Amino acid sequence: MNFEFDADSEEMRAMVVAFAQRELVGRKDAARTAFDPGDFRRRWRLAGAQGLVGGAVPLEYGGSGLDAVTSSVVMEALGYGTEDTGFAFSVAAHLFASLMPIVEFGTEEQKREWLPALCSGERIAAHGITEPEAGSDALNLRTRAERKGDEYVLQGSKCFTTNAPVADAFVVQAATEPNGGFFGLTAFIVEAGTPGLSVGPVYDKVGLRGSPTADVHFDGCVVPARQMLGAEGSGASVFSASMKWERVCLFAIYLGAMRRILESTIEYAGERAQFGSPIGGFQAVSHRIVDMTLRLESARLLLYKAAWGLARGSQDEIAPALAKLAVSEAAVQLGLDAVQVRGGLGMVEGEAETFLRDALPSRVFSGTSEIQKNNIARALGLGNSRRPRRRR
CATH class of the missing domain: 1.20.140.10 (Butyryl-CoA Dehydrogenase, subunit A, domain 3)
Incomplete structure (x- = not known):
């Protein structure tokens, strides 16, 4: 048993702390005023250039290839270095709840299409699963995905979706087989701006105010079948895998x-x-x-x-x-x-x-x-x- 990190991890930790203290300082009044998407994007691009928003993603897709231990070291340093815990939370939610499912379940084409820009800080991802009637009971989603030829039509709503107001891409869980239990859910990658997808106003939260959160609505939102993440019916497995990363590294x-x-x-x-x-x-x-x-x-x-x-x-x-x-x-x-x-x-x-x-x-x-x-x-x-x- 060794409770010390190696020299590279310690160097990385010190670098992230110094960077966060220097560059990721939010506005002093951010906790009391409306969310500022421009300032959020500015800091996000800086964090992307530093390798923070895609750290656990393999090198060939634009990440740093960090394992779970080193990813936790980086996130711990980020939490220490910036007083805006909400911003740090958004970074971690983007990486562990959205990017890692693409890494683990995406096709080679999906990884090369989506991950590089999401790792660089150019684009931001959000993960939509929670619904008004399905919080802890995640297997009983009311958002439906009906297959029509080479497309799926999404109908329903998500709530408490981290990064939704600024997201360029959404990893979305929907029911392809209502009442199908563990094998009734399917995950999709949905691009922001897709007709039928809309985002509600930013929540006014008690905490993590530096992390923008909102509802997401799907009204006849058409998603190509090639944007299905994993096989049909594997959505619960996608979600479970992402939760392991999130419940640890985040x-x-x-x-x-x-x-x-x-x-x-x-x-x-x-x-x-x-x-x-x-x-x-x-x-x-x-x-x-x-x-x-x-x-x-x-x-x-x-x-x-x-x-x-x-x-x-x-x-x-x-x-x-x-x-x-x-x-x-x-x-x-x-x-x-x-x-x-x-x-x-x-x-x-x-x-x-x-x-x-x-x-x-x-x-x-x-x-x-x-x-x-x-x-x-x-x-x-x-x-x-x-x-x-x-x-x-």
Whole structure:
């Protein structure tokens, strides 16, 4: 067991932190004002030129060929380097929920057609699966795809679609066999601007405001059959594969952000004085900060263990779910602790309250904390019918 990264990974981490701190600074009022697509695109192109938006994609398609461990290192550095966690989230959602399904399930023609521009920062991708009536119950989608010759006609709507307002391409899940369960879904690559595809207004969210999110509507949207991703009926497999990447590598962003907030909280506790002493010397404060450290380090170990398995082709369902659960719950509690240590200052605009708002959605997207526990319990065999053990 080796808990240190190699020299190349450490160099990459330092480079990404420096780049993010220098170039990915969003507008100071971004958390309080309307989304600015122009500024978002500007930073996206910079991130693309740095190799961040396509890092896990193989070299031959314009990516950097990073495995899951190194991808997590890069995302952790991105989360640490930029205070705009929403922007970092958009980068990760683009890469792990949209590009990696094309890498793993796309034809050679699809990979060469779509991936280079999506890796360079020229184009942005969004993944549409969640619907008003199908959030956690992802197999019961109401969006339909009906085959007509060499085309499919899509009808329905998606909600909470990350990057939808700026997306140039959508990876969309639709039901080709209603009530078909696991084999009833099919994935498609749909280009923005396709007749019948429309995007709603940007959501006004409690957190991750730097990540544009909206509804997507399909009204007789015609998609060529050659843009089907994988075989018909394999949409659930496409989605499951993307979730492994997302539940591991995307959440490394929160590790970096937690590290940044923990360090600033320690600094604050050493500078803020009450009753003639720095508040960090008070046991109530110091123990809270120790608990913050414990949560971060524990979650980090679980995430990199899951990334290690993913990089080696592991089919383990428990490790990614544990990692997602641990990181999201740790992020919210660490945000609450950071606000508490700051007292009144934690109630006004600042990095602690901003991080807490950004952490809250982490318990919901990519499968709620409750769904992760269900997945883990199922993988452990809990609830399965078994013959009772005979007492001796």
